[in-house]
Amino acid sequence: MEFSNLSDSLEKLPFIKTVAGPLDGDQWIERLKEEYTVLIQYIQANKDDDHDWFEIESNEDGTKWTGKCWYIHNFIKYEFDLQFEIPATYPSTPIEMELPELDGKTHKMYRGGKICLDIHFAPLWQKYQPKLGIAHALSAALGPWLAAEIPVLAEQGVVKPSS
């Protein structure tokens, strides 16, 4: 999954219509529904393409998400814990993905294991918000970040293969 395919992968996913953040009550519920639908669609498509690369679940109100993501480099699977929160000003503020295990192991990351997306993803989000959601963020931010960073980290021996 390369950066050049970024817009392709975005195009495969439908945009989200409801504009609401976690503080917006029923409106947020509506949005969350849409988020879930798109997410399911995305996962389903990944499965169909034999390209499943993450698992997530949320808390009840859908503001905190946890799960795993993995990347296969040279036939070796590297798996990491994934977590993120929906910011209060969502969807005008983009989601910040966290890979706590990699905290301090690469400089392309903020403190607390938040991956650095300023250059590629932030402008994209600004361009399409509020139409983009969680699935879009996973597809266009975390996916490319893993593809770019993990091979480097794996070569450096910073990350270890999962079992």
Place this chain on the structure above:
Amino acid sequence: MQAILELQRQLKAVQQSKGAQANKLNERNVVDIIRKLLEDNKIKLIYTQDGKEYLTNEQLEKEIKELLQESGGRLSVLEIPSHLGVNIDVVERSVDQIVKKNKLNLINGQLISEIYIDLIMEEVYEMLSDKGLLVLQELTTKYNLPLDFIKESIQHRMEYSLPQGCQLQGNSLMTKTFAERQVCKVRGILRGVTRPVALSAIATQFKVEEQKLKNITDQLIKESQIKGKIQQGLFIPQAFTQMQEGACRAFYQQNRYIEYQMLSKLQVQKPREFIEQVIGKDKGNFLANFYISKDFVQQIEGQVQEIVENGSYLDLSHIVPSPFRDQDIQDLVNIVGDQCRLLSSNQHIVSEKFIQKCLEEFKVSSEQIAIKNIKKGIKPQTEEQKKTQQVQSTNKKGKGGGGKGGKKKGRQQDDNDEEVKEITVEDQLQINITEDMIKETLSSSSNFVEFKDTPNRDDYLFDTLAEFLHIPLNKQYQMIFIEVFARQSTKQNASVNKNLEQEVEENFQTLQFMFKQLELLRKIMTQNDKEKEFDVISAPVKAHWCKTDAQVMLNKLTMVQAFYNNVDLNNLALSKDPKTQQNTVLNANDRKTVAKQFQKHVTAIFEQAGLYLSNKNFDDFMTHLSDNIKNLGARIKQTDKKIEKKIKDQLSKELKDQITVDKIESPLFDFRSLLIIILNNRLLESGVYLNLPNEEWACKIMTNLLINHGIESNMDEKKKDDLVQATQYYSLHCWTKSEDKEKITEIKEQSQNLLLELIK
């Protein structure tokens, strides 16, 4: 919220499901797997240029073959990458494999299949049927293929792809009918030819390939369809050869000779071979420019024979055909005129007899000229002089621009002044008989009426004869000159020799005289029973005579003998006379050299005499000489009493002349020589003259004889004492060094007195 929970459940379910493609490998994995396989060398694949596809070699070959077929059997290798999207390197490698495996040709980077060649052959078939002749070069330009490839392809398919009877000749392909038509054409052309013509010219004019034309011509000649031959690229029709032979024969039969140049005009390359072939080998003679028949030569020979017998001359211009040139006439004369000479004009031939007659005419005048020249002091040259002069004269000729100018009148007069200055004997000899003189003598001679100065005289013959005679006449003159010179110098030599002969006679007689005196001494001593002492005394005396008097006499005798035998001493390697610097006989080697030139028995006499001398055997020498003197031709008288007396008187006079009181009293007197002379004289007076030299041993012998052997009668004691003293003084003079002047002056007076006493 219910809906949310439902969605959460759905999410979980989706995440747990395996997806539609769960059992299939996705593209990414496939790429990885293939890459792994490639790395392990388990499979070999070719990438397309866009990287989207893999190909196996077999697939690539198959695709290339398909592409070749699609493009009609001819495909540029460079086009393949754009069609198949594969790199050119890979394509080239694959093409090489294909060409190896299949019946395909790779020509100039193009793949060409059999199908394409078949297509070409179809077109060739059509063109051939249309034109009958096809030049392969046309095909190369048309199909842009190499000639060799086209030729090879055609040769392979000749039988089944082209019309029957097609021929590939050189670079042209032609049908049977066309070839036949061409043969007919050539036959027509060559039958029409009447003179030699170059095949290349026919080829250009009638547009037939030259090689083809040559082959056809050869074949036609072989089949006797045309008559003629090919020679140096020319076709020579038989009619032309017949014409040449006919013309040659006709001319020859008419004139009995034929000129090579005429044959050249008839385009005969080698006239001599041609004549041998047409006329025959031995029917005539080859001259420089003509061939002349034998009977013609014989006819001329007959006339020449006539003048040889008559001793006259012949004007060839009436006999020899007018076109004959100088060289031909010279050749002809070489054949017919053994005893004749051709004059420089190449017109007249003169018999040797006639020349001899002319030379005879000049003998008297030559001799007169020679005598005149000798009187002027000219001498014949020696060989060396001649050689150096030859070199000089050749140099001169070289400088003067060469040629025979010297022979001509004008040049001689012009150069006269010069030649007077640096006159050489040779020049003088050559100048002595000029052409003018020859002409004058001939025209005034009664033996040569035909050369009288009348209008009827053949002036041309006269001039050339004079020119011709110039050289032999001068040669003859030289011979006469040398002869005359020799005759005159013989007279001089004879007088010289006579003196020498006289000297020899005198010397011989003196020797005989001395020999007799010695015999006398022997007798005296034998009477006194002193034979042994005689031997002791006579041995050194005889040895001395062998070294001196006898040797001189024999040398002179050798020279006298040389004169009688006409041996030229100047031609032998001999000693030089210190005075005259002429060759003379001075020692045993000279004698040997000269004696070798004598008759054998004379040589033997001289060698024997020489041997006696070198062995110091005086007695045998004298006997040998006395026995043989008559055989030597020298008129030498043996001694008799009269001669002996004459010799004795002469010797006595000579000796006495030398012993005068003045000489003794002179301050520069030589005691020793004077004493020896006195002693010799006293012995002569006593009848035992030994002619001994001024040496101590001689002095001792002589005083010994005088004192002890009673040779001199009335010898008193006083005289004996004087003699003894004189001998002592002699030794004193011998051993006293010239520096010891005191002693010499001391004994000077005494010895002078002693000498005066002795001659009293």
